[in-house]
Amino acid sequence: AQKITQTQPxxxxxxxxxxxxxxxxxxSDQSYGLFWYKQPSSGEMIFLIYQxxxxxxxxxxxxxxxxxxxxxxxxxxxxxxxxxGDSAMYFCAMREGRGNFNKFYxxxxxxxxxxx
Amino acid sequence: xxKVTQSSRYLVKRTGEKVFLECVQDMDHENMFWYRQxxxxxxxxIYFSYDVKMKEKGDIPEGYSVSREKxxxxxxxxxxxxxxxxxxxxxASRDTDPxxxxxxxxxxxxxxxx
Numbered sequence: 001a002q003k004i005t006q007t008q009p010x011x012x013x014x015x016x017x018x019x020x021x022x023x024x025x026x027x028s029d030q031s032y033g034l035f036w037y038k039q040p041s042s043g044e045m046i047f048l049i050y051q052x053x054x055x056x057x058x059x060x061x062x063x064x065x066x067x068x069x070x071x072x073x074x075x076x077x078x079x080x081x082x083x084x085g086d087s088a089m090y091f092c093a094m095r096e097g098r099g100n101f102n103k104f105y106x107x108x109x110x111x112x113x114x115x116x
Numbered sequence: 117x118x119k120v121t122q123s124s125r126y127l128v129k130r131t132g133e134k135v136f137l138e139c140v141q142d143m144d145h146e147n148m149f150w151y152r153q154x155x156x157x158x159x160x161x162i163y164f165s166y167d168v169k170m171k172e173k174g175d176i177p178e179g180y181s182v183s184r185e186k187x188x189x190x191x192x193x194x195x196x197x198x199x200x201x202x203x204x205x206x207x208a209s210r211d212t213d214p215x216x217x218x219x220x221x222x223x224x225x226x227x228x229x230x
Contacts (some may be wrong), residue, residue, distance in 0.1 A: 008123045009156070033217055040171075045206065045221035091158060100146050100166040103174070104219065106159035 001026050004092050006107035013082045014115050016052075020067070021110045023092030029053075033095040034075040036066065040088040048090075051075060058080040082114045119138040120222040122207055123213065128228045139207030147210040147217050148190035150174075152203040165190055166212075188228070197229045222223065225228060 005024045013019040025034065036048040049067045051059045059066040067076040078087055092107040123138035129140075141148065142159050143177040146167055151174075159173030163182040171182050172193040179201060183191045194201055 006158075035218060037221075043131070043204070043224050045208075045219075046219040047220075050217045093159075095217070097119070097169075101172075102147055102166070102212070103164065103172075104149065104161060104208075105175075108156055108158040 002107075003027065003105035004094055004107035005101075006110050008110045009108070009109045010113070013116055014081075015084060016081055018078060018080045019082055019112065021079070021090050021092075021112065023074050023075045023077065023107060025075060025092075025094045027073075027094065027096055029096050031098065034066065034068070035093040035095070036064070036075075036077045037093060038054050038086075038088045039091065042081075045091075049077070072088055077106045079112075084114050084116060087112060087114045120209055120220050122205075122206060122222040122225050124225050125223060126226050126228075129194075129197050130230055131198060131212065131227075133194075133197050135197045135227065135229075137192040137194075137205055137207075137227070138190070139190045139209075139222055140188050141209040141220070142189075142221075143209065143211065144187065145209035145220075146187070146212045147206040147219075148184065149210070150180075150192045151206045151208065152176070152201075153206055153224070154203050162192065167182065170176065171227065197227075199229050203227060204227045 001014045032053045038046045065078045089109045121139045149164040150162045165184040181193045207222040212221045
């Protein structure tokens with residue numbers, strides 16, 4: 001089974017509107033972490049936001065928020081007030097493991113295009 | 117600022133060649149990772165290392181090996197390159213302190229095997 005599933009290969013959003021990128025995960029661990037990364041066309045991976053499995057509040061970082069629904073095993077990224085510079089690939093990822101021993105799993109990504 | 121560097125941005129090799137991809141991080145991170153990125157497949161973990169000389173297979177280790185003789189350096193080795201190893205290779209490192217969570221990525225090496 002896939003550890004991380006991103007079902008939207010591509011999405012369009014109008015500038016200044018909000019957009020939600022979907023992510024579901026699969027784990028039997030109680031302690032895990034969820035991440036979102038942005039990859040612009042230049043190729044670098046940019047960390048956006050993190051949610052720990054025990055965090056009760058949804059994580060927020062500026063215009064990014066993570067809609068964490070533990071029972072549904074979903075960790076959707078919400079980008080408010082989209083900007084042209086938000087056009088990029090977005091990857092959802094999960095960390096399993098404890099201490100020094102950590103494995104990360106990434107989804108297949110969602111390509112977001114912001115239209116002017 | 118954490119810096120993760122990779123030895124080459126672009127590399128072209130011939131089938132059967134032995135290929136070394138080098139990754140160096142400057143923040144004393146315990147964890148280091150090698151991924152390959154292919155369109156529609158996202159990032160797939162090849163190998164990771166949780167300490168010097170310690171390594172673990174990821175999800176797609178076949179055809180690859182790794183070396184971590186020093187904490188700052190993690191090398192990916194393609195013993196006999198094949199065309200299906202043409203891909204973007206990304207290295208990452210991470211601090212295991214629970215106060216920090218994210219991985220820091222290098223710029224990537226785009227490898228073409230002819």
